[in-house]
Amino acid sequence: MTGWLALLGTAAGDLNARATERDRDAGWLCAWRGEDRPHASALRVDERLLANDGPACRISLVLLHENARPIADDPACIQARRAVLRDGRPGAVSVLTGDPVHLAGAITVARADRPEELLALRDDPFLRLGPGRLLDIGPGLLGSAPISLGPVVERYAGTPWPYDRW
């Protein structure tokens, strides 16, 4: 099963949560499960992050412009993943992919009631790849998934790391 994620102006997903940035409306974070791309803006995400009963959380969302997306196995991407494995603080993390070759971004999730996770968002390693936003997300969309410490490369082309099954 594949997960999909998009930040949109309307609640268009199977799961939706209001997004705010510094208390200002930032739209809706929308998610879907399924193999086919549900929306033109949707990017693949490790499906384990999606949770209907997930709590309110804060995310670091890095979305790279289509013309500035590095190859998924670029050393800069691998070093960002290694930094995540080394520090290991977030409640959940996944890279975002839009095609089988490039890295389209990353999402790092901190549960709103976990100060150590919130603190870690300030040093999101994926921010070294491009600009990011800190967003507060309402409940019912994102859960926690302790990161599986293993390979820093994707299993299959386009499968969002850290998904770790063949």
Next chain:
Amino acid sequence: MIDALRPGGRVPDMELPDHMGNPRRLSELAGGDPVLLHFFRGWFCPKERQFFRRLVDLQDDAEVAYARFVSVSVEPPQVQAAFRAGLDARWTFLSDSERRYLDAFGLRETTDTVHDPYVPTCLLLAPDLTVKTTYNGYWFWGRPTMDELRRDFRALTRAAHTDWEPPGP
């Protein structure tokens, strides 16, 4: 050491807190990859620190080769987290501070009555937790060299993937 930890046996799917305190199961950490399951005495032992330095050198290769390391000791998670960070290790440490598996696995080091740790032991596991090789590290030279680990990982990966030989045109 119990027979399940010897070559041909299958390691029980133990569940312990990791260095961050999250409950983790061994099969989940394996994630379909070959695993080095490494029982160690603790941060205080200079032989462990020497061996860990070798493993840290190998981890860059393991991370791009679909292989896993898991290290287990009786230290609490916060001690492991500090030790792990100091080593620059990026793999999972499991804490058996309650010593749940020490006797169950027959790995209690009876000659250290101060720390009551695991006997240093390395197991090379197939993705289904079947043991390929067991190294008894009570004496330092009993531990695997990095070349031996590479050979074991190569054999396990070859056995796990039917496409080891690349498909023809």
